[in-house]
Amino acid sequence: MRLEVRHLEVLLAIEECSSISGAARKLGVDQPHVTRQLRRIEQRLDVAVFLRTTRGVTPTAAGQRVLSLAKRALGVIDELATPEQSSRPSSQRETLRILYYGLPAIAILDDLGAVYPELQVRFSTTTPAEAYDKLQAGTADIFLGIWLPHVEWPKPGLLAAVQILADPTYVHLAAHHRLAPRAELRLADLADENWITGVDPDSATMVSEECRLVGGFDSVLGHRVGDEATVSTLLARGQGVVLGSSVAARRPGVVGRPYFGSSPARWMQVYSPGRVDRDLVAAIAGLLRSRHAAWTAALREDPPPVDAQHRDRDPG
16 A cells, blocks of 8 residues: 555544544544554554554654654645745735535635635635546635535545534425424425425435435425525425525525434535645634534524424424
8 A cells, every 4th residue: 555645644633633533523534434544554654653542542652753754744745736836926816716515605705814815715616526526636725515424425535624513404494384383393294395406416415315314205306406596485485495504594584493313414624735734724614613603603592483382392
């Protein structure tokens, strides 16, 4: 096995988190994946990089040297990716190209501009498959996307992936819908509904799998829509329902409701370690977490209307 950038990222994530499970959360993968990667790395190097204890992991003497070299290697890669940076005119602003899917990423545009005034940020919505192609081709820098845990998301390859947060999944439906008065729903009660998804296959797969695994039914994908205005219109008219974020922007005539057994959606950030600074990655994650916390607090202070006779009752 030949060591690659992703292997070095695994080692540094384990060192930073002092645990295998913490590194898995940071990288947005499951714990067995990190364990397997570490085992292969140690077999390739023929040294134990970390000492496992009941309190986590600590670098061995040989591991400290490996980690030092890994940091130097990634630093060199970062320098190779931006050889012209020192000769760029100071008046020229660098462009950061961010793609997003399924989460309100553009809300941090002003915040990001305040933290990095030297950056010219460009946001574009896309599908996960297209985003990965653009990241690999170097025509995009960062992808912010959302996945449900039982849906396999694209493998990073030479890219790095980190989980930003886990967000409850809600059903969004018309305010006059027969189930709207309930504080919490059962997905099975929506088995006969027309489900609205995006035009991309990933969106349809997420809805289908959530309905099948949590609700126990095969969903009717009645509408595949590519723009927010049409989604809002269909929802308000009661012509379909949507799975979405708990902090999705409020639409006129539409309410969001949690449902029993909902799968928390992972907000993920995917990037190329050679093109994007880690401090920038951390800053974007922090801004999205702050926004999410503010949106959640606002919902607690001003929740969508719920019929009092259905509040805190099992809808079954």
